[in-house]
Amino acid sequence: MSSNIKPVILCGGSGTRLWPLSRESFPKQFVPLIGGQSLLGLTVGRVKKLGFPVCITNEEHRFFVQDLLTSSLNGATDAGANVLLEPAGRNTAAAMASAALMPGIASSDLLLFLPSDHFVPDVDAFISTMQSGVDAARSGYIVTFGVQPTFPSTAYGYIQQGSCIKDLSASPSASAAYAVERFVEKPQLDKAQEMLLSGNYLWNAGIFLCQASTLLDALSKHAPDILQSCQAAMQVAKVDGSFVRPNKEAFLACRSESIDYAVMEYFDKVAVIPFNGAWSDVGSWNAVANLSPADEAGNRINGQGLAVQSTNTYINAPHRPVVALGTSDLVIVDTPDAVLVASADKVEQVKEVVAQLKKDGASQAVMHRRVARPWGWYDSIDMGERFQVKRIAVKPGASLSLQMHHHRAEHWIVVKGTAKVTNGEDVFLLEENQSTYIPIGAKHRLENPGKTDLEMIEVQSGGYLGEDDIVRFEDTYGRS
Structure with missing residues (x-):
């Protein structure tokens, strides 16, 4: 079945419910959580049967998403501008509106909006269910997909399923679409038990399928201010390779609202299709367990x-x-x-x-000891008064910025691979077990010219060792 669905993966969220593994700087969708794979990686793998996805994320996480898309899709590079970078989180209504306004998205395109951090093991059942919503979506409905509940959860919202909507499916084998009677917020236990026993409530998985034009029309009727802010932001959006950056000032003027509150509770053509497969939003440590x-x-x-x-x-x-x-x-x-x-x-x-x-100012609330960077990662393995020790890994062909520090000197010792070092006016190679010293104030750069990872130990010493003591002169990744 050719459905021409364009997946749009919502990659926002801080994932603090899975702290300390998930943190603001590296939230749960990027953490290798299941079988060594991240939830975002599993999501990309799940939807790639439908087409190359668009991902919506922020500046801080853009290289995580780009690298994962490249690795998950076997290095495909012909997707064009497919990573939308929000200047700040404004919830799902603004994210979805911006995606529908992206370059290359036609008004008739079918957009499948889905979270990046859900676990759905039966890929074939998932794809089949999504495709069964095509006829309803082409008929002007916003189609949502409800999960058949298996216990009275108080952690999920619910969808009350109404009567079957006739004449929406051209295929006798397609799943039936039902009217949505109402959306229900996360209930108390007694209410959740009551809804489970009634048999006509589904867990709200936050997955939506519709034509771009349908979504924009619904927003114009029920949340025109959100649509206007997103239109203003996207009309002057900047495209940088695979990245699309909405205008910051216009986007920040948008109010924060979920698509459920902004549109779904008011729109008159909302359909729900039940999904009968296994599903988890991996929203707590009990869910992970x-x-x-x-x-x-x-x-x-x-x-x-x-x-x-x-x-x-x-x-x-x-x-x-x-x-x-x-x-x-x-x-x-x-x-x-x-x-x-x-x-x-x-x-x-x-x-x-x-x-x-x-x-309380605890760095562990936001950052991991090991910090991912577009060029690789570093791990702060020890620190004390006037010193810090880091393990640093640089990916093949990658380089750190040309930079200098006002308050610290650095000693570099290569333990694996080959390093190309810029130290002041000198440029030279370091092999395993070789080292160099970077004085305070010296311009320097670390590069990996090899085909395997470069690993090194960095010993910093000085009166101030904060990460903000960096003056960048050149940077491959556009950082200032």
């Missing part, structure tokens, strides 16, 4: 965890041994610089804990 098999005592282990005389305990320990002795109904998540120990019935409050840590 449920993706792992349990032992006979209900314990679920990822990595180097060991549960002794314990029941219903989840341990995520990829870096070192973590032992739970005599525990029950606990979630334990270990990272190099922060540890979460939570009662299983309190994991929904992790977001509040992260807000408190951020208020």
Whole structure:
């Protein structure tokens, strides 16, 4: 079945409910969470049968998305401008409106909007269900897809399914589309149980299929201010290779609103198609735990965890041994610089804990010890008064900016690969076990001319070692 669907993946969100593994600088959609793959990678792999996707993200995460698209789609480079960079988060209504206004999107195009951080193991069932909404979408409906609930969840919104909409499908085998009676916010447990028993409520998965023109018409009727802000921002958007940047001032003037509140509750042509496959929004540590098999005592282990005389305990320990002795109904998540120990019935409050840590100025609320960069990554492995030690990895062919520091000197020791070093007026190569010294104030650059990763140890010394002590003169990635 040729559906001509254009997937649009919404890659925003900070993912703080999965702290400390997911953090603002590296949220859950990018974290290798399932079988060594990220949720965004799995999402791209799932929708690529429909077509090359558009991704909506921000400046900070643009290279994560670009690299993942390239690797997931076997290096395809003919997709044009397919990464929309929002100047700031303005929720799903603005994101979807901006995507519908992107260069290369025609008014008749079918756009499938979906989150980047959901887990759907049955790809064929997912694709088939999405394609079954084509006829309704071409008939002017906004089609949403509801997941058949398997328990009375209080963590999901719900869709009340109405009567079947006749004459929408040209194919007898296509899934039936139903009218949407109403959308229901996350309920209390007794209400969730009542809705589950009624049999006509579905979990709201936040997935929508419609023509670009249908979405824009709906916004013009029910949220004209959002549409006008996005039109102003996209009319003068700048295209830089695969990146599309809306006008910042116009976009920031847009109010923040979800598509549910802005449009879906008011639009008169909303259809829902049930999805019967397995699905998870991976929205809490309990949801992550449920993706792992349990032992006979209900314990679920990822990595180097060991549960002794314990029941219903989840341990995520990829870096070192973590032992739970005599525990029950606990979630334990270990990272190099922060540890979460939570009662299983309190994991929904992790977001509040992260807000408190951020208020207290704890860097672990936002940043990992290991920080991804477009050229590779660095890991701050030790620090003290007037010194810091980092492991640095640079991808083949990549380079750091030509830069200098006012307050620190650096010693570089190559431990793997070959480094091309600019140190003042000198340019030279360093092999494994060789080193160099970068004085305070010297212009310098690190490059990897080889075909394998370059790894090195950097020892910084000086009176101030903050990341903002960088003066950039040239940068491949457009940073200032």
